[in-house]
Amino acid sequence: xxxxxxxxxxxxxxxxxxxxxxxxxxxxxxxxxxxxxxxxxxxxxxxxxxxxxxxxxxxxxxxxxxxxxxxxxxxxxxxxxxxxxxxxxxxxxxxxxxxxxxxxxxxxxxxxxxxxxxxxxxxxxxxxxxxxxxxxxxxxxxxxxxxxxxxxxxxxxxxxxxxxxxxxxxxxxxxxxxxxxxxxxxxxxxxxxxxxxxxxxxxxxxxxxxxxxxxxxxxxxxxxxxxxxxxxxxxxxxxxxxxxxxxxxxxxxxxxxxxxxxxxxxxxxxxxxxxxxxxxxxxxxxxxxxxxxxxxxxxxxxxxxxxxxxxxxxxxxxxxxxxxxxxxxxxxxxxxxxxxxxxxxxxxxxxxxxxxxxxxxxxxxxxxxxxxxxxxxxxxxxxxxxxxxxxxxxxxxxxxxxxxxxxxxxx
Numbered sequence: 001x002x003x004x005x006x007x008x009x010x011x012x013x014x015x016x017x018x019x020x021x022x023x024x025x026x027x028x029x030x031x032x033x034x035x036x037x038x039x040x041x042x043x044x045x046x047x048x049x050x051x052x053x054x055x056x057x058x059x060x061x062x063x064x065x066x067x068x069x070x071x072x073x074x075x076x077x078x079x080x081x082x083x084x085x086x087x088x089x090x091x092x093x094x095x096x097x098x099x100x101x102x103x104x105x106x107x108x109x110x111x112x113x114x115x116x117x118x119x120x121x122x123x124x125x126x127x128x129x130x131x132x133x134x135x136x137x138x139x140x141x142x143x144x145x146x147x148x149x150x151x152x153x154x155x156x157x158x159x160x161x162x163x164x165x166x167x168x169x170x171x172x173x174x175x176x177x178x179x180x181x182x183x184x185x186x187x188x189x190x191x192x193x194x195x196x197x198x199x200x201x202x203x204x205x206x207x208x209x210x211x212x213x214x215x216x217x218x219x220x221x222x223x224x225x226x227x228x229x230x231x232x233x234x235x236x237x238x239x240x241x242x243x244x245x246x247x248x249x250x251x252x253x254x255x256x257x258x259x260x261x262x263x264x265x266x267x268x269x270x271x272x273x274x275x276x277x278x279x280x281x282x283x284x285x286x287x288x289x290x291x292x293x294x295x296x297x298x299x300x301x302x303x304x305x306x307x308x309x310x311x312x313x314x315x316x317x318x319x320x321x322x323x324x325x326x327x328x329x330x331x332x333x334x335x336x337x338x339x340x341x342x343x344x345x346x347x348x349x350x351x352x353x354x355x356x357x358x359x360x361x362x363x364x365x366x367x368x369x370x371x372x373x374x375x376x377x378x379x380x381x382x383x384x385x386x387x388x389x390x391x392x393x394x395x396x397x398x399x400x401x402x403x404x405x406x407x408x409x410x411x
Contacts, residue, residue, distance in 0.1 A: 018396055024388045036376055047373045054370035061363045064170050068356045071168045071178040072349065074131050078180065079345045081129045081137065082338050088119050088126070089338070092203055093331050095119075099210040106213040116207035117152035123200060124148050124157070127182055138182030140164035147182040150200060152207070157200040159187050170355045176348050180341050189333050199334040206327050241276055 098104075099112040127148040130136055135143030139161030150157030163183050167175040187198040242255045251257040258276045262268070 015399070018399055021388060021391050024391070032376070032382065034376075036374055051370060051374045054366055054373070058363060058366050058370070060172075061359050061366065064359050065356065065363070067168045068170050068352050068359070071170065071176060072352050074137065074178045075345050075349055075352070077129065077131055078137050079342055079349075081126050082185075082342050082345070085123065085126050086335065086338055086342075088123055089199070089331055089335050092116060092119050092206070093328065093335075096206050096327060096331070099206075109210040109213050113207045113211035116203060116210065120152045120200060120203045120207060123186075123203065124151060127186055136161065137179060138185060140179070140181045140183075141166065148186065148200070152204065155201075155204045155208070157198055157204075159183050159198075170352060171359065174355060176351055176355075178348075180344070185337060185341055186334070189330065189337060197330060199330070202327055202330040202334070 095112050095116055099109050099116075104112070127138055128136060128146055129138070136145065136147045138147040139145050141164035142161045145160050147159065147161045148157060149160055159182055161182055163181040165177040165181065166179050168178050169175050186200065187196070189197050189199060240255045241258050242251045243260050244251050244257045245261050256276060258272055260268070260272055
């Protein structure tokens with residue numbers, strides 16, 4: 001049986017062949033111009049799905065790299081700011097020691113106080129440093145709220161932010177904080193009695209004392225030959241410690257005897273008590289104001305023992321500048337806090353650098369894997385393109401010949 005093909009069908013088949021070859025040529029041309037093997041999901045459904053997964057992973061890693069750059073900028077700015085804070089605190093400490101020298105006149109102290117007040121305002125300005133986005137560095141989560149209010153003119157300072165630490169994701173399972181709270185840096189600084197103070201008030205007190213020419217209001221430190229503490233006791237961490245100067249009855253358990261028979265000064269008493277409580281992981285401080293000797297337990301919630309030593313025999317008095325020492329201690333505490341935070345910032349910056357390198361390596365691996373699936377073998381594509389051009393030309397020429405065939409040619 002012979003199939004009959006009409007002239008119109010032959011023409012349609014020829015046109016279809018030409019259009020197919022033309023489509024192949026067009027696709028090859030687009031692949032070569034874009035350098036991509038997969039132009040649409042229909043070109044390779046499995047490969048297209050892999051490329052989509054790769055794109056999502058690459059986008060995620062790229063965002064991590066952006067986060068790292070953002071965190072590095074904030075932490076570097078914070079480190080630079082705290083370096084300026086450190087310089088200011090060192091300068092204030094120098095001025096304090098200089099200003100409390102007895103050789104200074106009232107005018108000298110006023111001049112020193114003026115610089116201190118300027119340093120104080122500088123410190124407030126540094127505490128209110130903003131990043132490139134206009135957020136305050138030390139306000140915690142309240143980035144749009146000024147961290148510290150107050151000035152040398154008012155002498156009243158307060159923290160307006162919170163203690164939140166902003167965590168930035170820098171890897172699949174890794175975050176880093178890009179800030180430190182101003183409360184931690186400038187306000188929650190404990191004095192020798194465990195009370196919270198802020199560095200701004202310390203600076204203001206120093207400058208005010210110098211400006212009024214009344215630095216280091218002197219207090220009297222007593223040295224005495226006998227300490228009236230026999231049978232006095234303190235309870236620290238649930239254990240009762242009783243002082244024994246050798247004149248009273250023996251101290252019976254469960255109280256622990258503290259032999260102070262050799263004590264000459266209040267410092268001696270505190271040292272002997274500290275030795276006794278050492279096994280209990282406790283310590284005490286000594287505070288001597290006028291005629292009162294106070295022994296204070298450092299354990300939270302414990303009490304203190306106050307003794308009137310005004311009638312103590314053979315007492316001698318020595319004037320000491322207690323306020324200056326307290327202020328300097330506070331400045332040293334502030335300096336140590338700033339140095340501690342700067343070390344934390346340095347550790348975070350190192351972590352960011354390390355994670356950035358890890359992300360970059362991972363990003364290169366993803367891009368390489370994506371390229372293997374998606375990118376075009378250019379040599380193979382050009383060879384195929386040339387072959388398809390030849391096929392298209394052959395289809396066109398055969399169509400012309402078939403179109404000219406007719407039974408009338410046989411008449």
